[in-house]
Amino acid sequence: MEVVRSESGVRSEKIAAPVATVIARTKRFQVWFIRVCSSILLWTCLVQLLTVGELWHPSFMANTTVSIVKSPHHPPPRLPLRNYTSNGYLKVSCNGGLNQMRSAICDMVAVARLLNLTLVVPELDKTSFWADNSTFEEIFDVKHFIDSLRDEVRIVRRLPKRFNRKYRYRVFEMPPVSWSQEKYYLQQILPLFSKRKVLHFNKTDTRLANNGISIDLQKVRCRVNFQALKFTPEIESLGYKLVRILQERGPFVALHLRYEMDMLAFSGCTHGCTKEEAKELKRLRYAYPWWREKEIVSKERRSQGLCPLTPEETALILLALGFDKDTQIYIAAGEIYGSERRLAVLRAAYPRIVRKEMLLDPGELQQFQNHSSQMAALDFMVSIASDTFIPTYYGNMAKVVEGHRRYRGFKKTILLDRKRLVELLDLHQNGTLSWNEFAVAVGSAHEKRMGQPTRRRVIADKPKEEDYFYANPQECLCEGANCDDLLGPGNSSSIR
Numbered sequence: 001m002e003v004v005r006s007e008s009g010v011r012s013e014k015i016a017a018p019v020a021t022v023i024a025r026t027k028r029f030q031v032w033f034i035r036v037c038s039s040i041l042l043w044t045c046l047v048q049l050l051t052v053g054e055l056w057h058p059s060f061m062a063n064t065t066v067s068i069v070k071s072p073h074h075p076p077p078r079l080p081l082r083n084y085t086s087n088g089y090l091k092v093s094c095n096g097g098l099n100q101m102r103s104a105i106c107d108m109v110a111v112a113r114l115l116n117l118t119l120v121v122p123e124l125d126k127t128s129f130w131a132d133n134s135t136f137e138e139i140f141d142v143k144h145f146i147d148s149l150r151d152e153v154r155i156v157r158r159l160p161k162r163f164n165r166k167y168r169y170r171v172f173e174m175p176p177v178s179w180s181q182e183k184y185y186l187q188q189i190l191p192l193f194s195k196r197k198v199l200h201f202n203k204t205d206t207r208l209a210n211n212g213i214s215i216d217l218q219k220v221r222c223r224v225n226f227q228a229l230k231f232t233p234e235i236e237s238l239g240y241k242l243v244r245i246l247q248e249r250g251p252f253v254a255l256h257l258r259y260e261m262d263m264l265a266f267s268g269c270t271h272g273c274t275k276e277e278a279k280e281l282k283r284l285r286y287a288y289p290w291w292r293e294k295e296i297v298s299k300e301r302r303s304q305g306l307c308p309l310t311p312e313e314t315a316l317i318l319l320a321l322g323f324d325k326d327t328q329i330y331i332a333a334g335e336i337y338g339s340e341r342r343l344a345v346l347r348a349a350y351p352r353i354v355r356k357e358m359l360l361d362p363g364e365l366q367q368f369q370n371h372s373s374q375m376a377a378l379d380f381m382v383s384i385a386s387d388t389f390i391p392t393y394y395g396n397m398a399k400v401v402e403g404h405r406r407y408r409g410f411k412k413t414i415l416l417d418r419k420r421l422v423e424l425l426d427l428h429q430n431g432t433l434s435w436n437e438f439a440v441a442v443g444s445a446h447e448k449r450m451g452q453p454t455r456r457r458v459i460a461d462k463p464k465e466e467d468y469f470y471a472n473p474q475e476c477l478c479e480g481a482n483c484d485d486l487l488g489p490g491n492s493s494s495i496r
Helices: 007-056 059-064 098-115 142-148 182-194 215-228 233-248 259-266 274-285 300-301 311-321 338-351 360-369 371-384 396-407 419-430 435-447 482-487
Strands: 090-094 118-120 154-156 173-174 200-201 252-256 329-332 389-393
Touching: 007 274, 007 311, 007 371, 059 090, 059 396, 098 118, 098 182, 098 371, 118 329, 142 200, 154 274, 173 329, 182 200, 215 338, 233 360, 252 311, 252 396, 300 419, 311 419, 311 435, 360 371, 371 396, 419 435
Parallel strands: 090 118, 090 200, 118 154, 173 200, 252 329, 252 389
Antiparallel strands: none
């Protein structure tokens, strides 16, 4: 059968064809438009989330982190590489605990900068009392350390192969002189590199003076301490979590209760210990050859203010300083000698005492167990972030934390006058001083020991007795004329 199309039908098809094409194009445009809008919306949301994330970044991070933390989505631009001819390689082995090694690393970077050397990533102490075999890379972010100082000093992870023993190269080892000035390194150490391309400093504690160092070199020490020495992501993540848990519960005090076995054995302080414990501590002191002083009279040492306060004494001092029973206290320390038995009085006075082991799951701490320096790093972060920091002994951790808290806005740090406190404690406990008299005396003794701005105390020819640079890095806390306003007259702290 023949299909007959009308003239109007043909005309309708001719009209429908372009209409269909237009409709199809319109639909494709709509799909494309929706996709574009969706993409723009998604990217806008992502940017907003990143921005809010950085703004929301918990405030304690600014207080606890040892360096400037950047979002992983926005890596900081690489610093320009300092161009200089290296005079040789400096290899260093740090000795002591975490914070003693930390200060030493800062000093050695400054020495490498002064002498135009290439620094090998420092080795950490593995033979001390703590027997921690952690490497630099297991505690500090080694890439950040190298990159953040590349405009100051060249740092390599290891010596070139040609300097290995395998190739019969013998590296010259020596301990630099303690508390040395720049002149010593320029005149005594630098010439050694003309004959030996590698020097190994096998001891690094307090090898650079507190004072008399050029302002530029002092600022290098600060830059290493406050920016370059950043803990590993694993340590920082857990440290931030600890701080967040504590802050969610309210303000808290970080109590560096240095009543630990190594401190008591080293110092010879046995006040409050049983006879058996005193004998154990003495045996331990004799067992470690690097603790040179063996025969120590504990009573004399305590009266001189050279002993850490006991947990029982600490409870009385905190009460006298006005900390009420509801105060949240984080114990920033290792195992307390005598364990819970010696903490009973302190815990009765302050029921809200906590330790990291109480706040975290065992699994979270498992990787740090048996690594005292990594555990100390967690306490270090919490101590810097705390509302108040109180050390019961003025050792390396107390000093370095104090310096960080000054750098971060002179946060409250109560530096206990142990010699005065021992006098007051004995007078109160023998009935000479009433509680009110005791509390008033303790308070007045510490009015100016709260971490306020002050100049570093200088004692000529007695560096051990003067203020430690890392406890009060005044050169890095102010600029020029502002220092007099903040710290007081320039020469008021010098003692001759």
